[in-house]
Amino acid sequence: MGKMIGNLIINALALWVVSQIVSGFDIKDLSSLVVGTLILAIVNTFLKPILVLLSLPISILTFGLFIFIINALLLELVAYIVHGFTIASFWPTAILAAVLLTIVSTSLNYFVKKA
Numbered sequence: 001m002g003k004m005i006g007n008l009i010i011n012a013l014a015l016w017v018v019s020q021i022v023s024g025f026d027i028k029d030l031s032s033l034v035v036g037t038l039i040l041a042i043v044n045t046f047l048k049p050i051l052v053l054l055s056l057p058i059s060i061l062t063f064g065l066f067i068f069i070i071n072a073l074l075l076e077l078v079a080y081i082v083h084g085f086t087i088a089s090f091w092p093t094a095i096l097a098a099v100l101l102t103i104v105s106t107s108l109n110y111f112v113k114k115a
Contacts, residue, residue, distance in 0.1 A: 010112060012037040014105035018097050024088030025097045032084030040078045048074060071098035 012033055019027045027033045051070050052059065059066045072094035079087040087094050 006112070007109075008037055008041060010108045011041065011105055014101055014108055015040070017104050018100045021100060022093060022097045024093035026086045028084030028086075032082055036078055036082045036085040039081055040074065043074050043077060047077075068095060068098050068102070071102065075101070 015037055016027065016033055019025050027036060048070065051073075052067065055066055055070060072090060075094050075098055076087055076090060079085050087097065
């Protein structure tokens with residue numbers, strides 16, 4: 001349970017950092033950040049594996065880069081569901097946010113595990 005909460009905090013921090021970097025990706029307030037993080041975690045847990053499996057041939061052809069498209073689509077879904085969590089456009093905002101979110105959350109997870 002503690003590890004799950006730690007991962008949610010890291011993901012919330014990563015979302016906030018990305019929202020500060022990417023113009024057009026805005027999180028209105030703390031409640032939007034918390035709800036957006038929870039919805040993104042749920043979507044990544046249940047929907048992402050199905051999408052990755054269905055898009056496996058495309059992912060193989062693109063050497064895994066299509067995963068960023070899936071991540072961007074899931075971010076768009078969260079923005080559609082959560083009030084105060086906005087993404088201006090799919091290209092380049094959602095794609096750039098997905099790439100940076102992957103980099104930031106991976107980096108934060110690495111540094112937390114090292115500490």
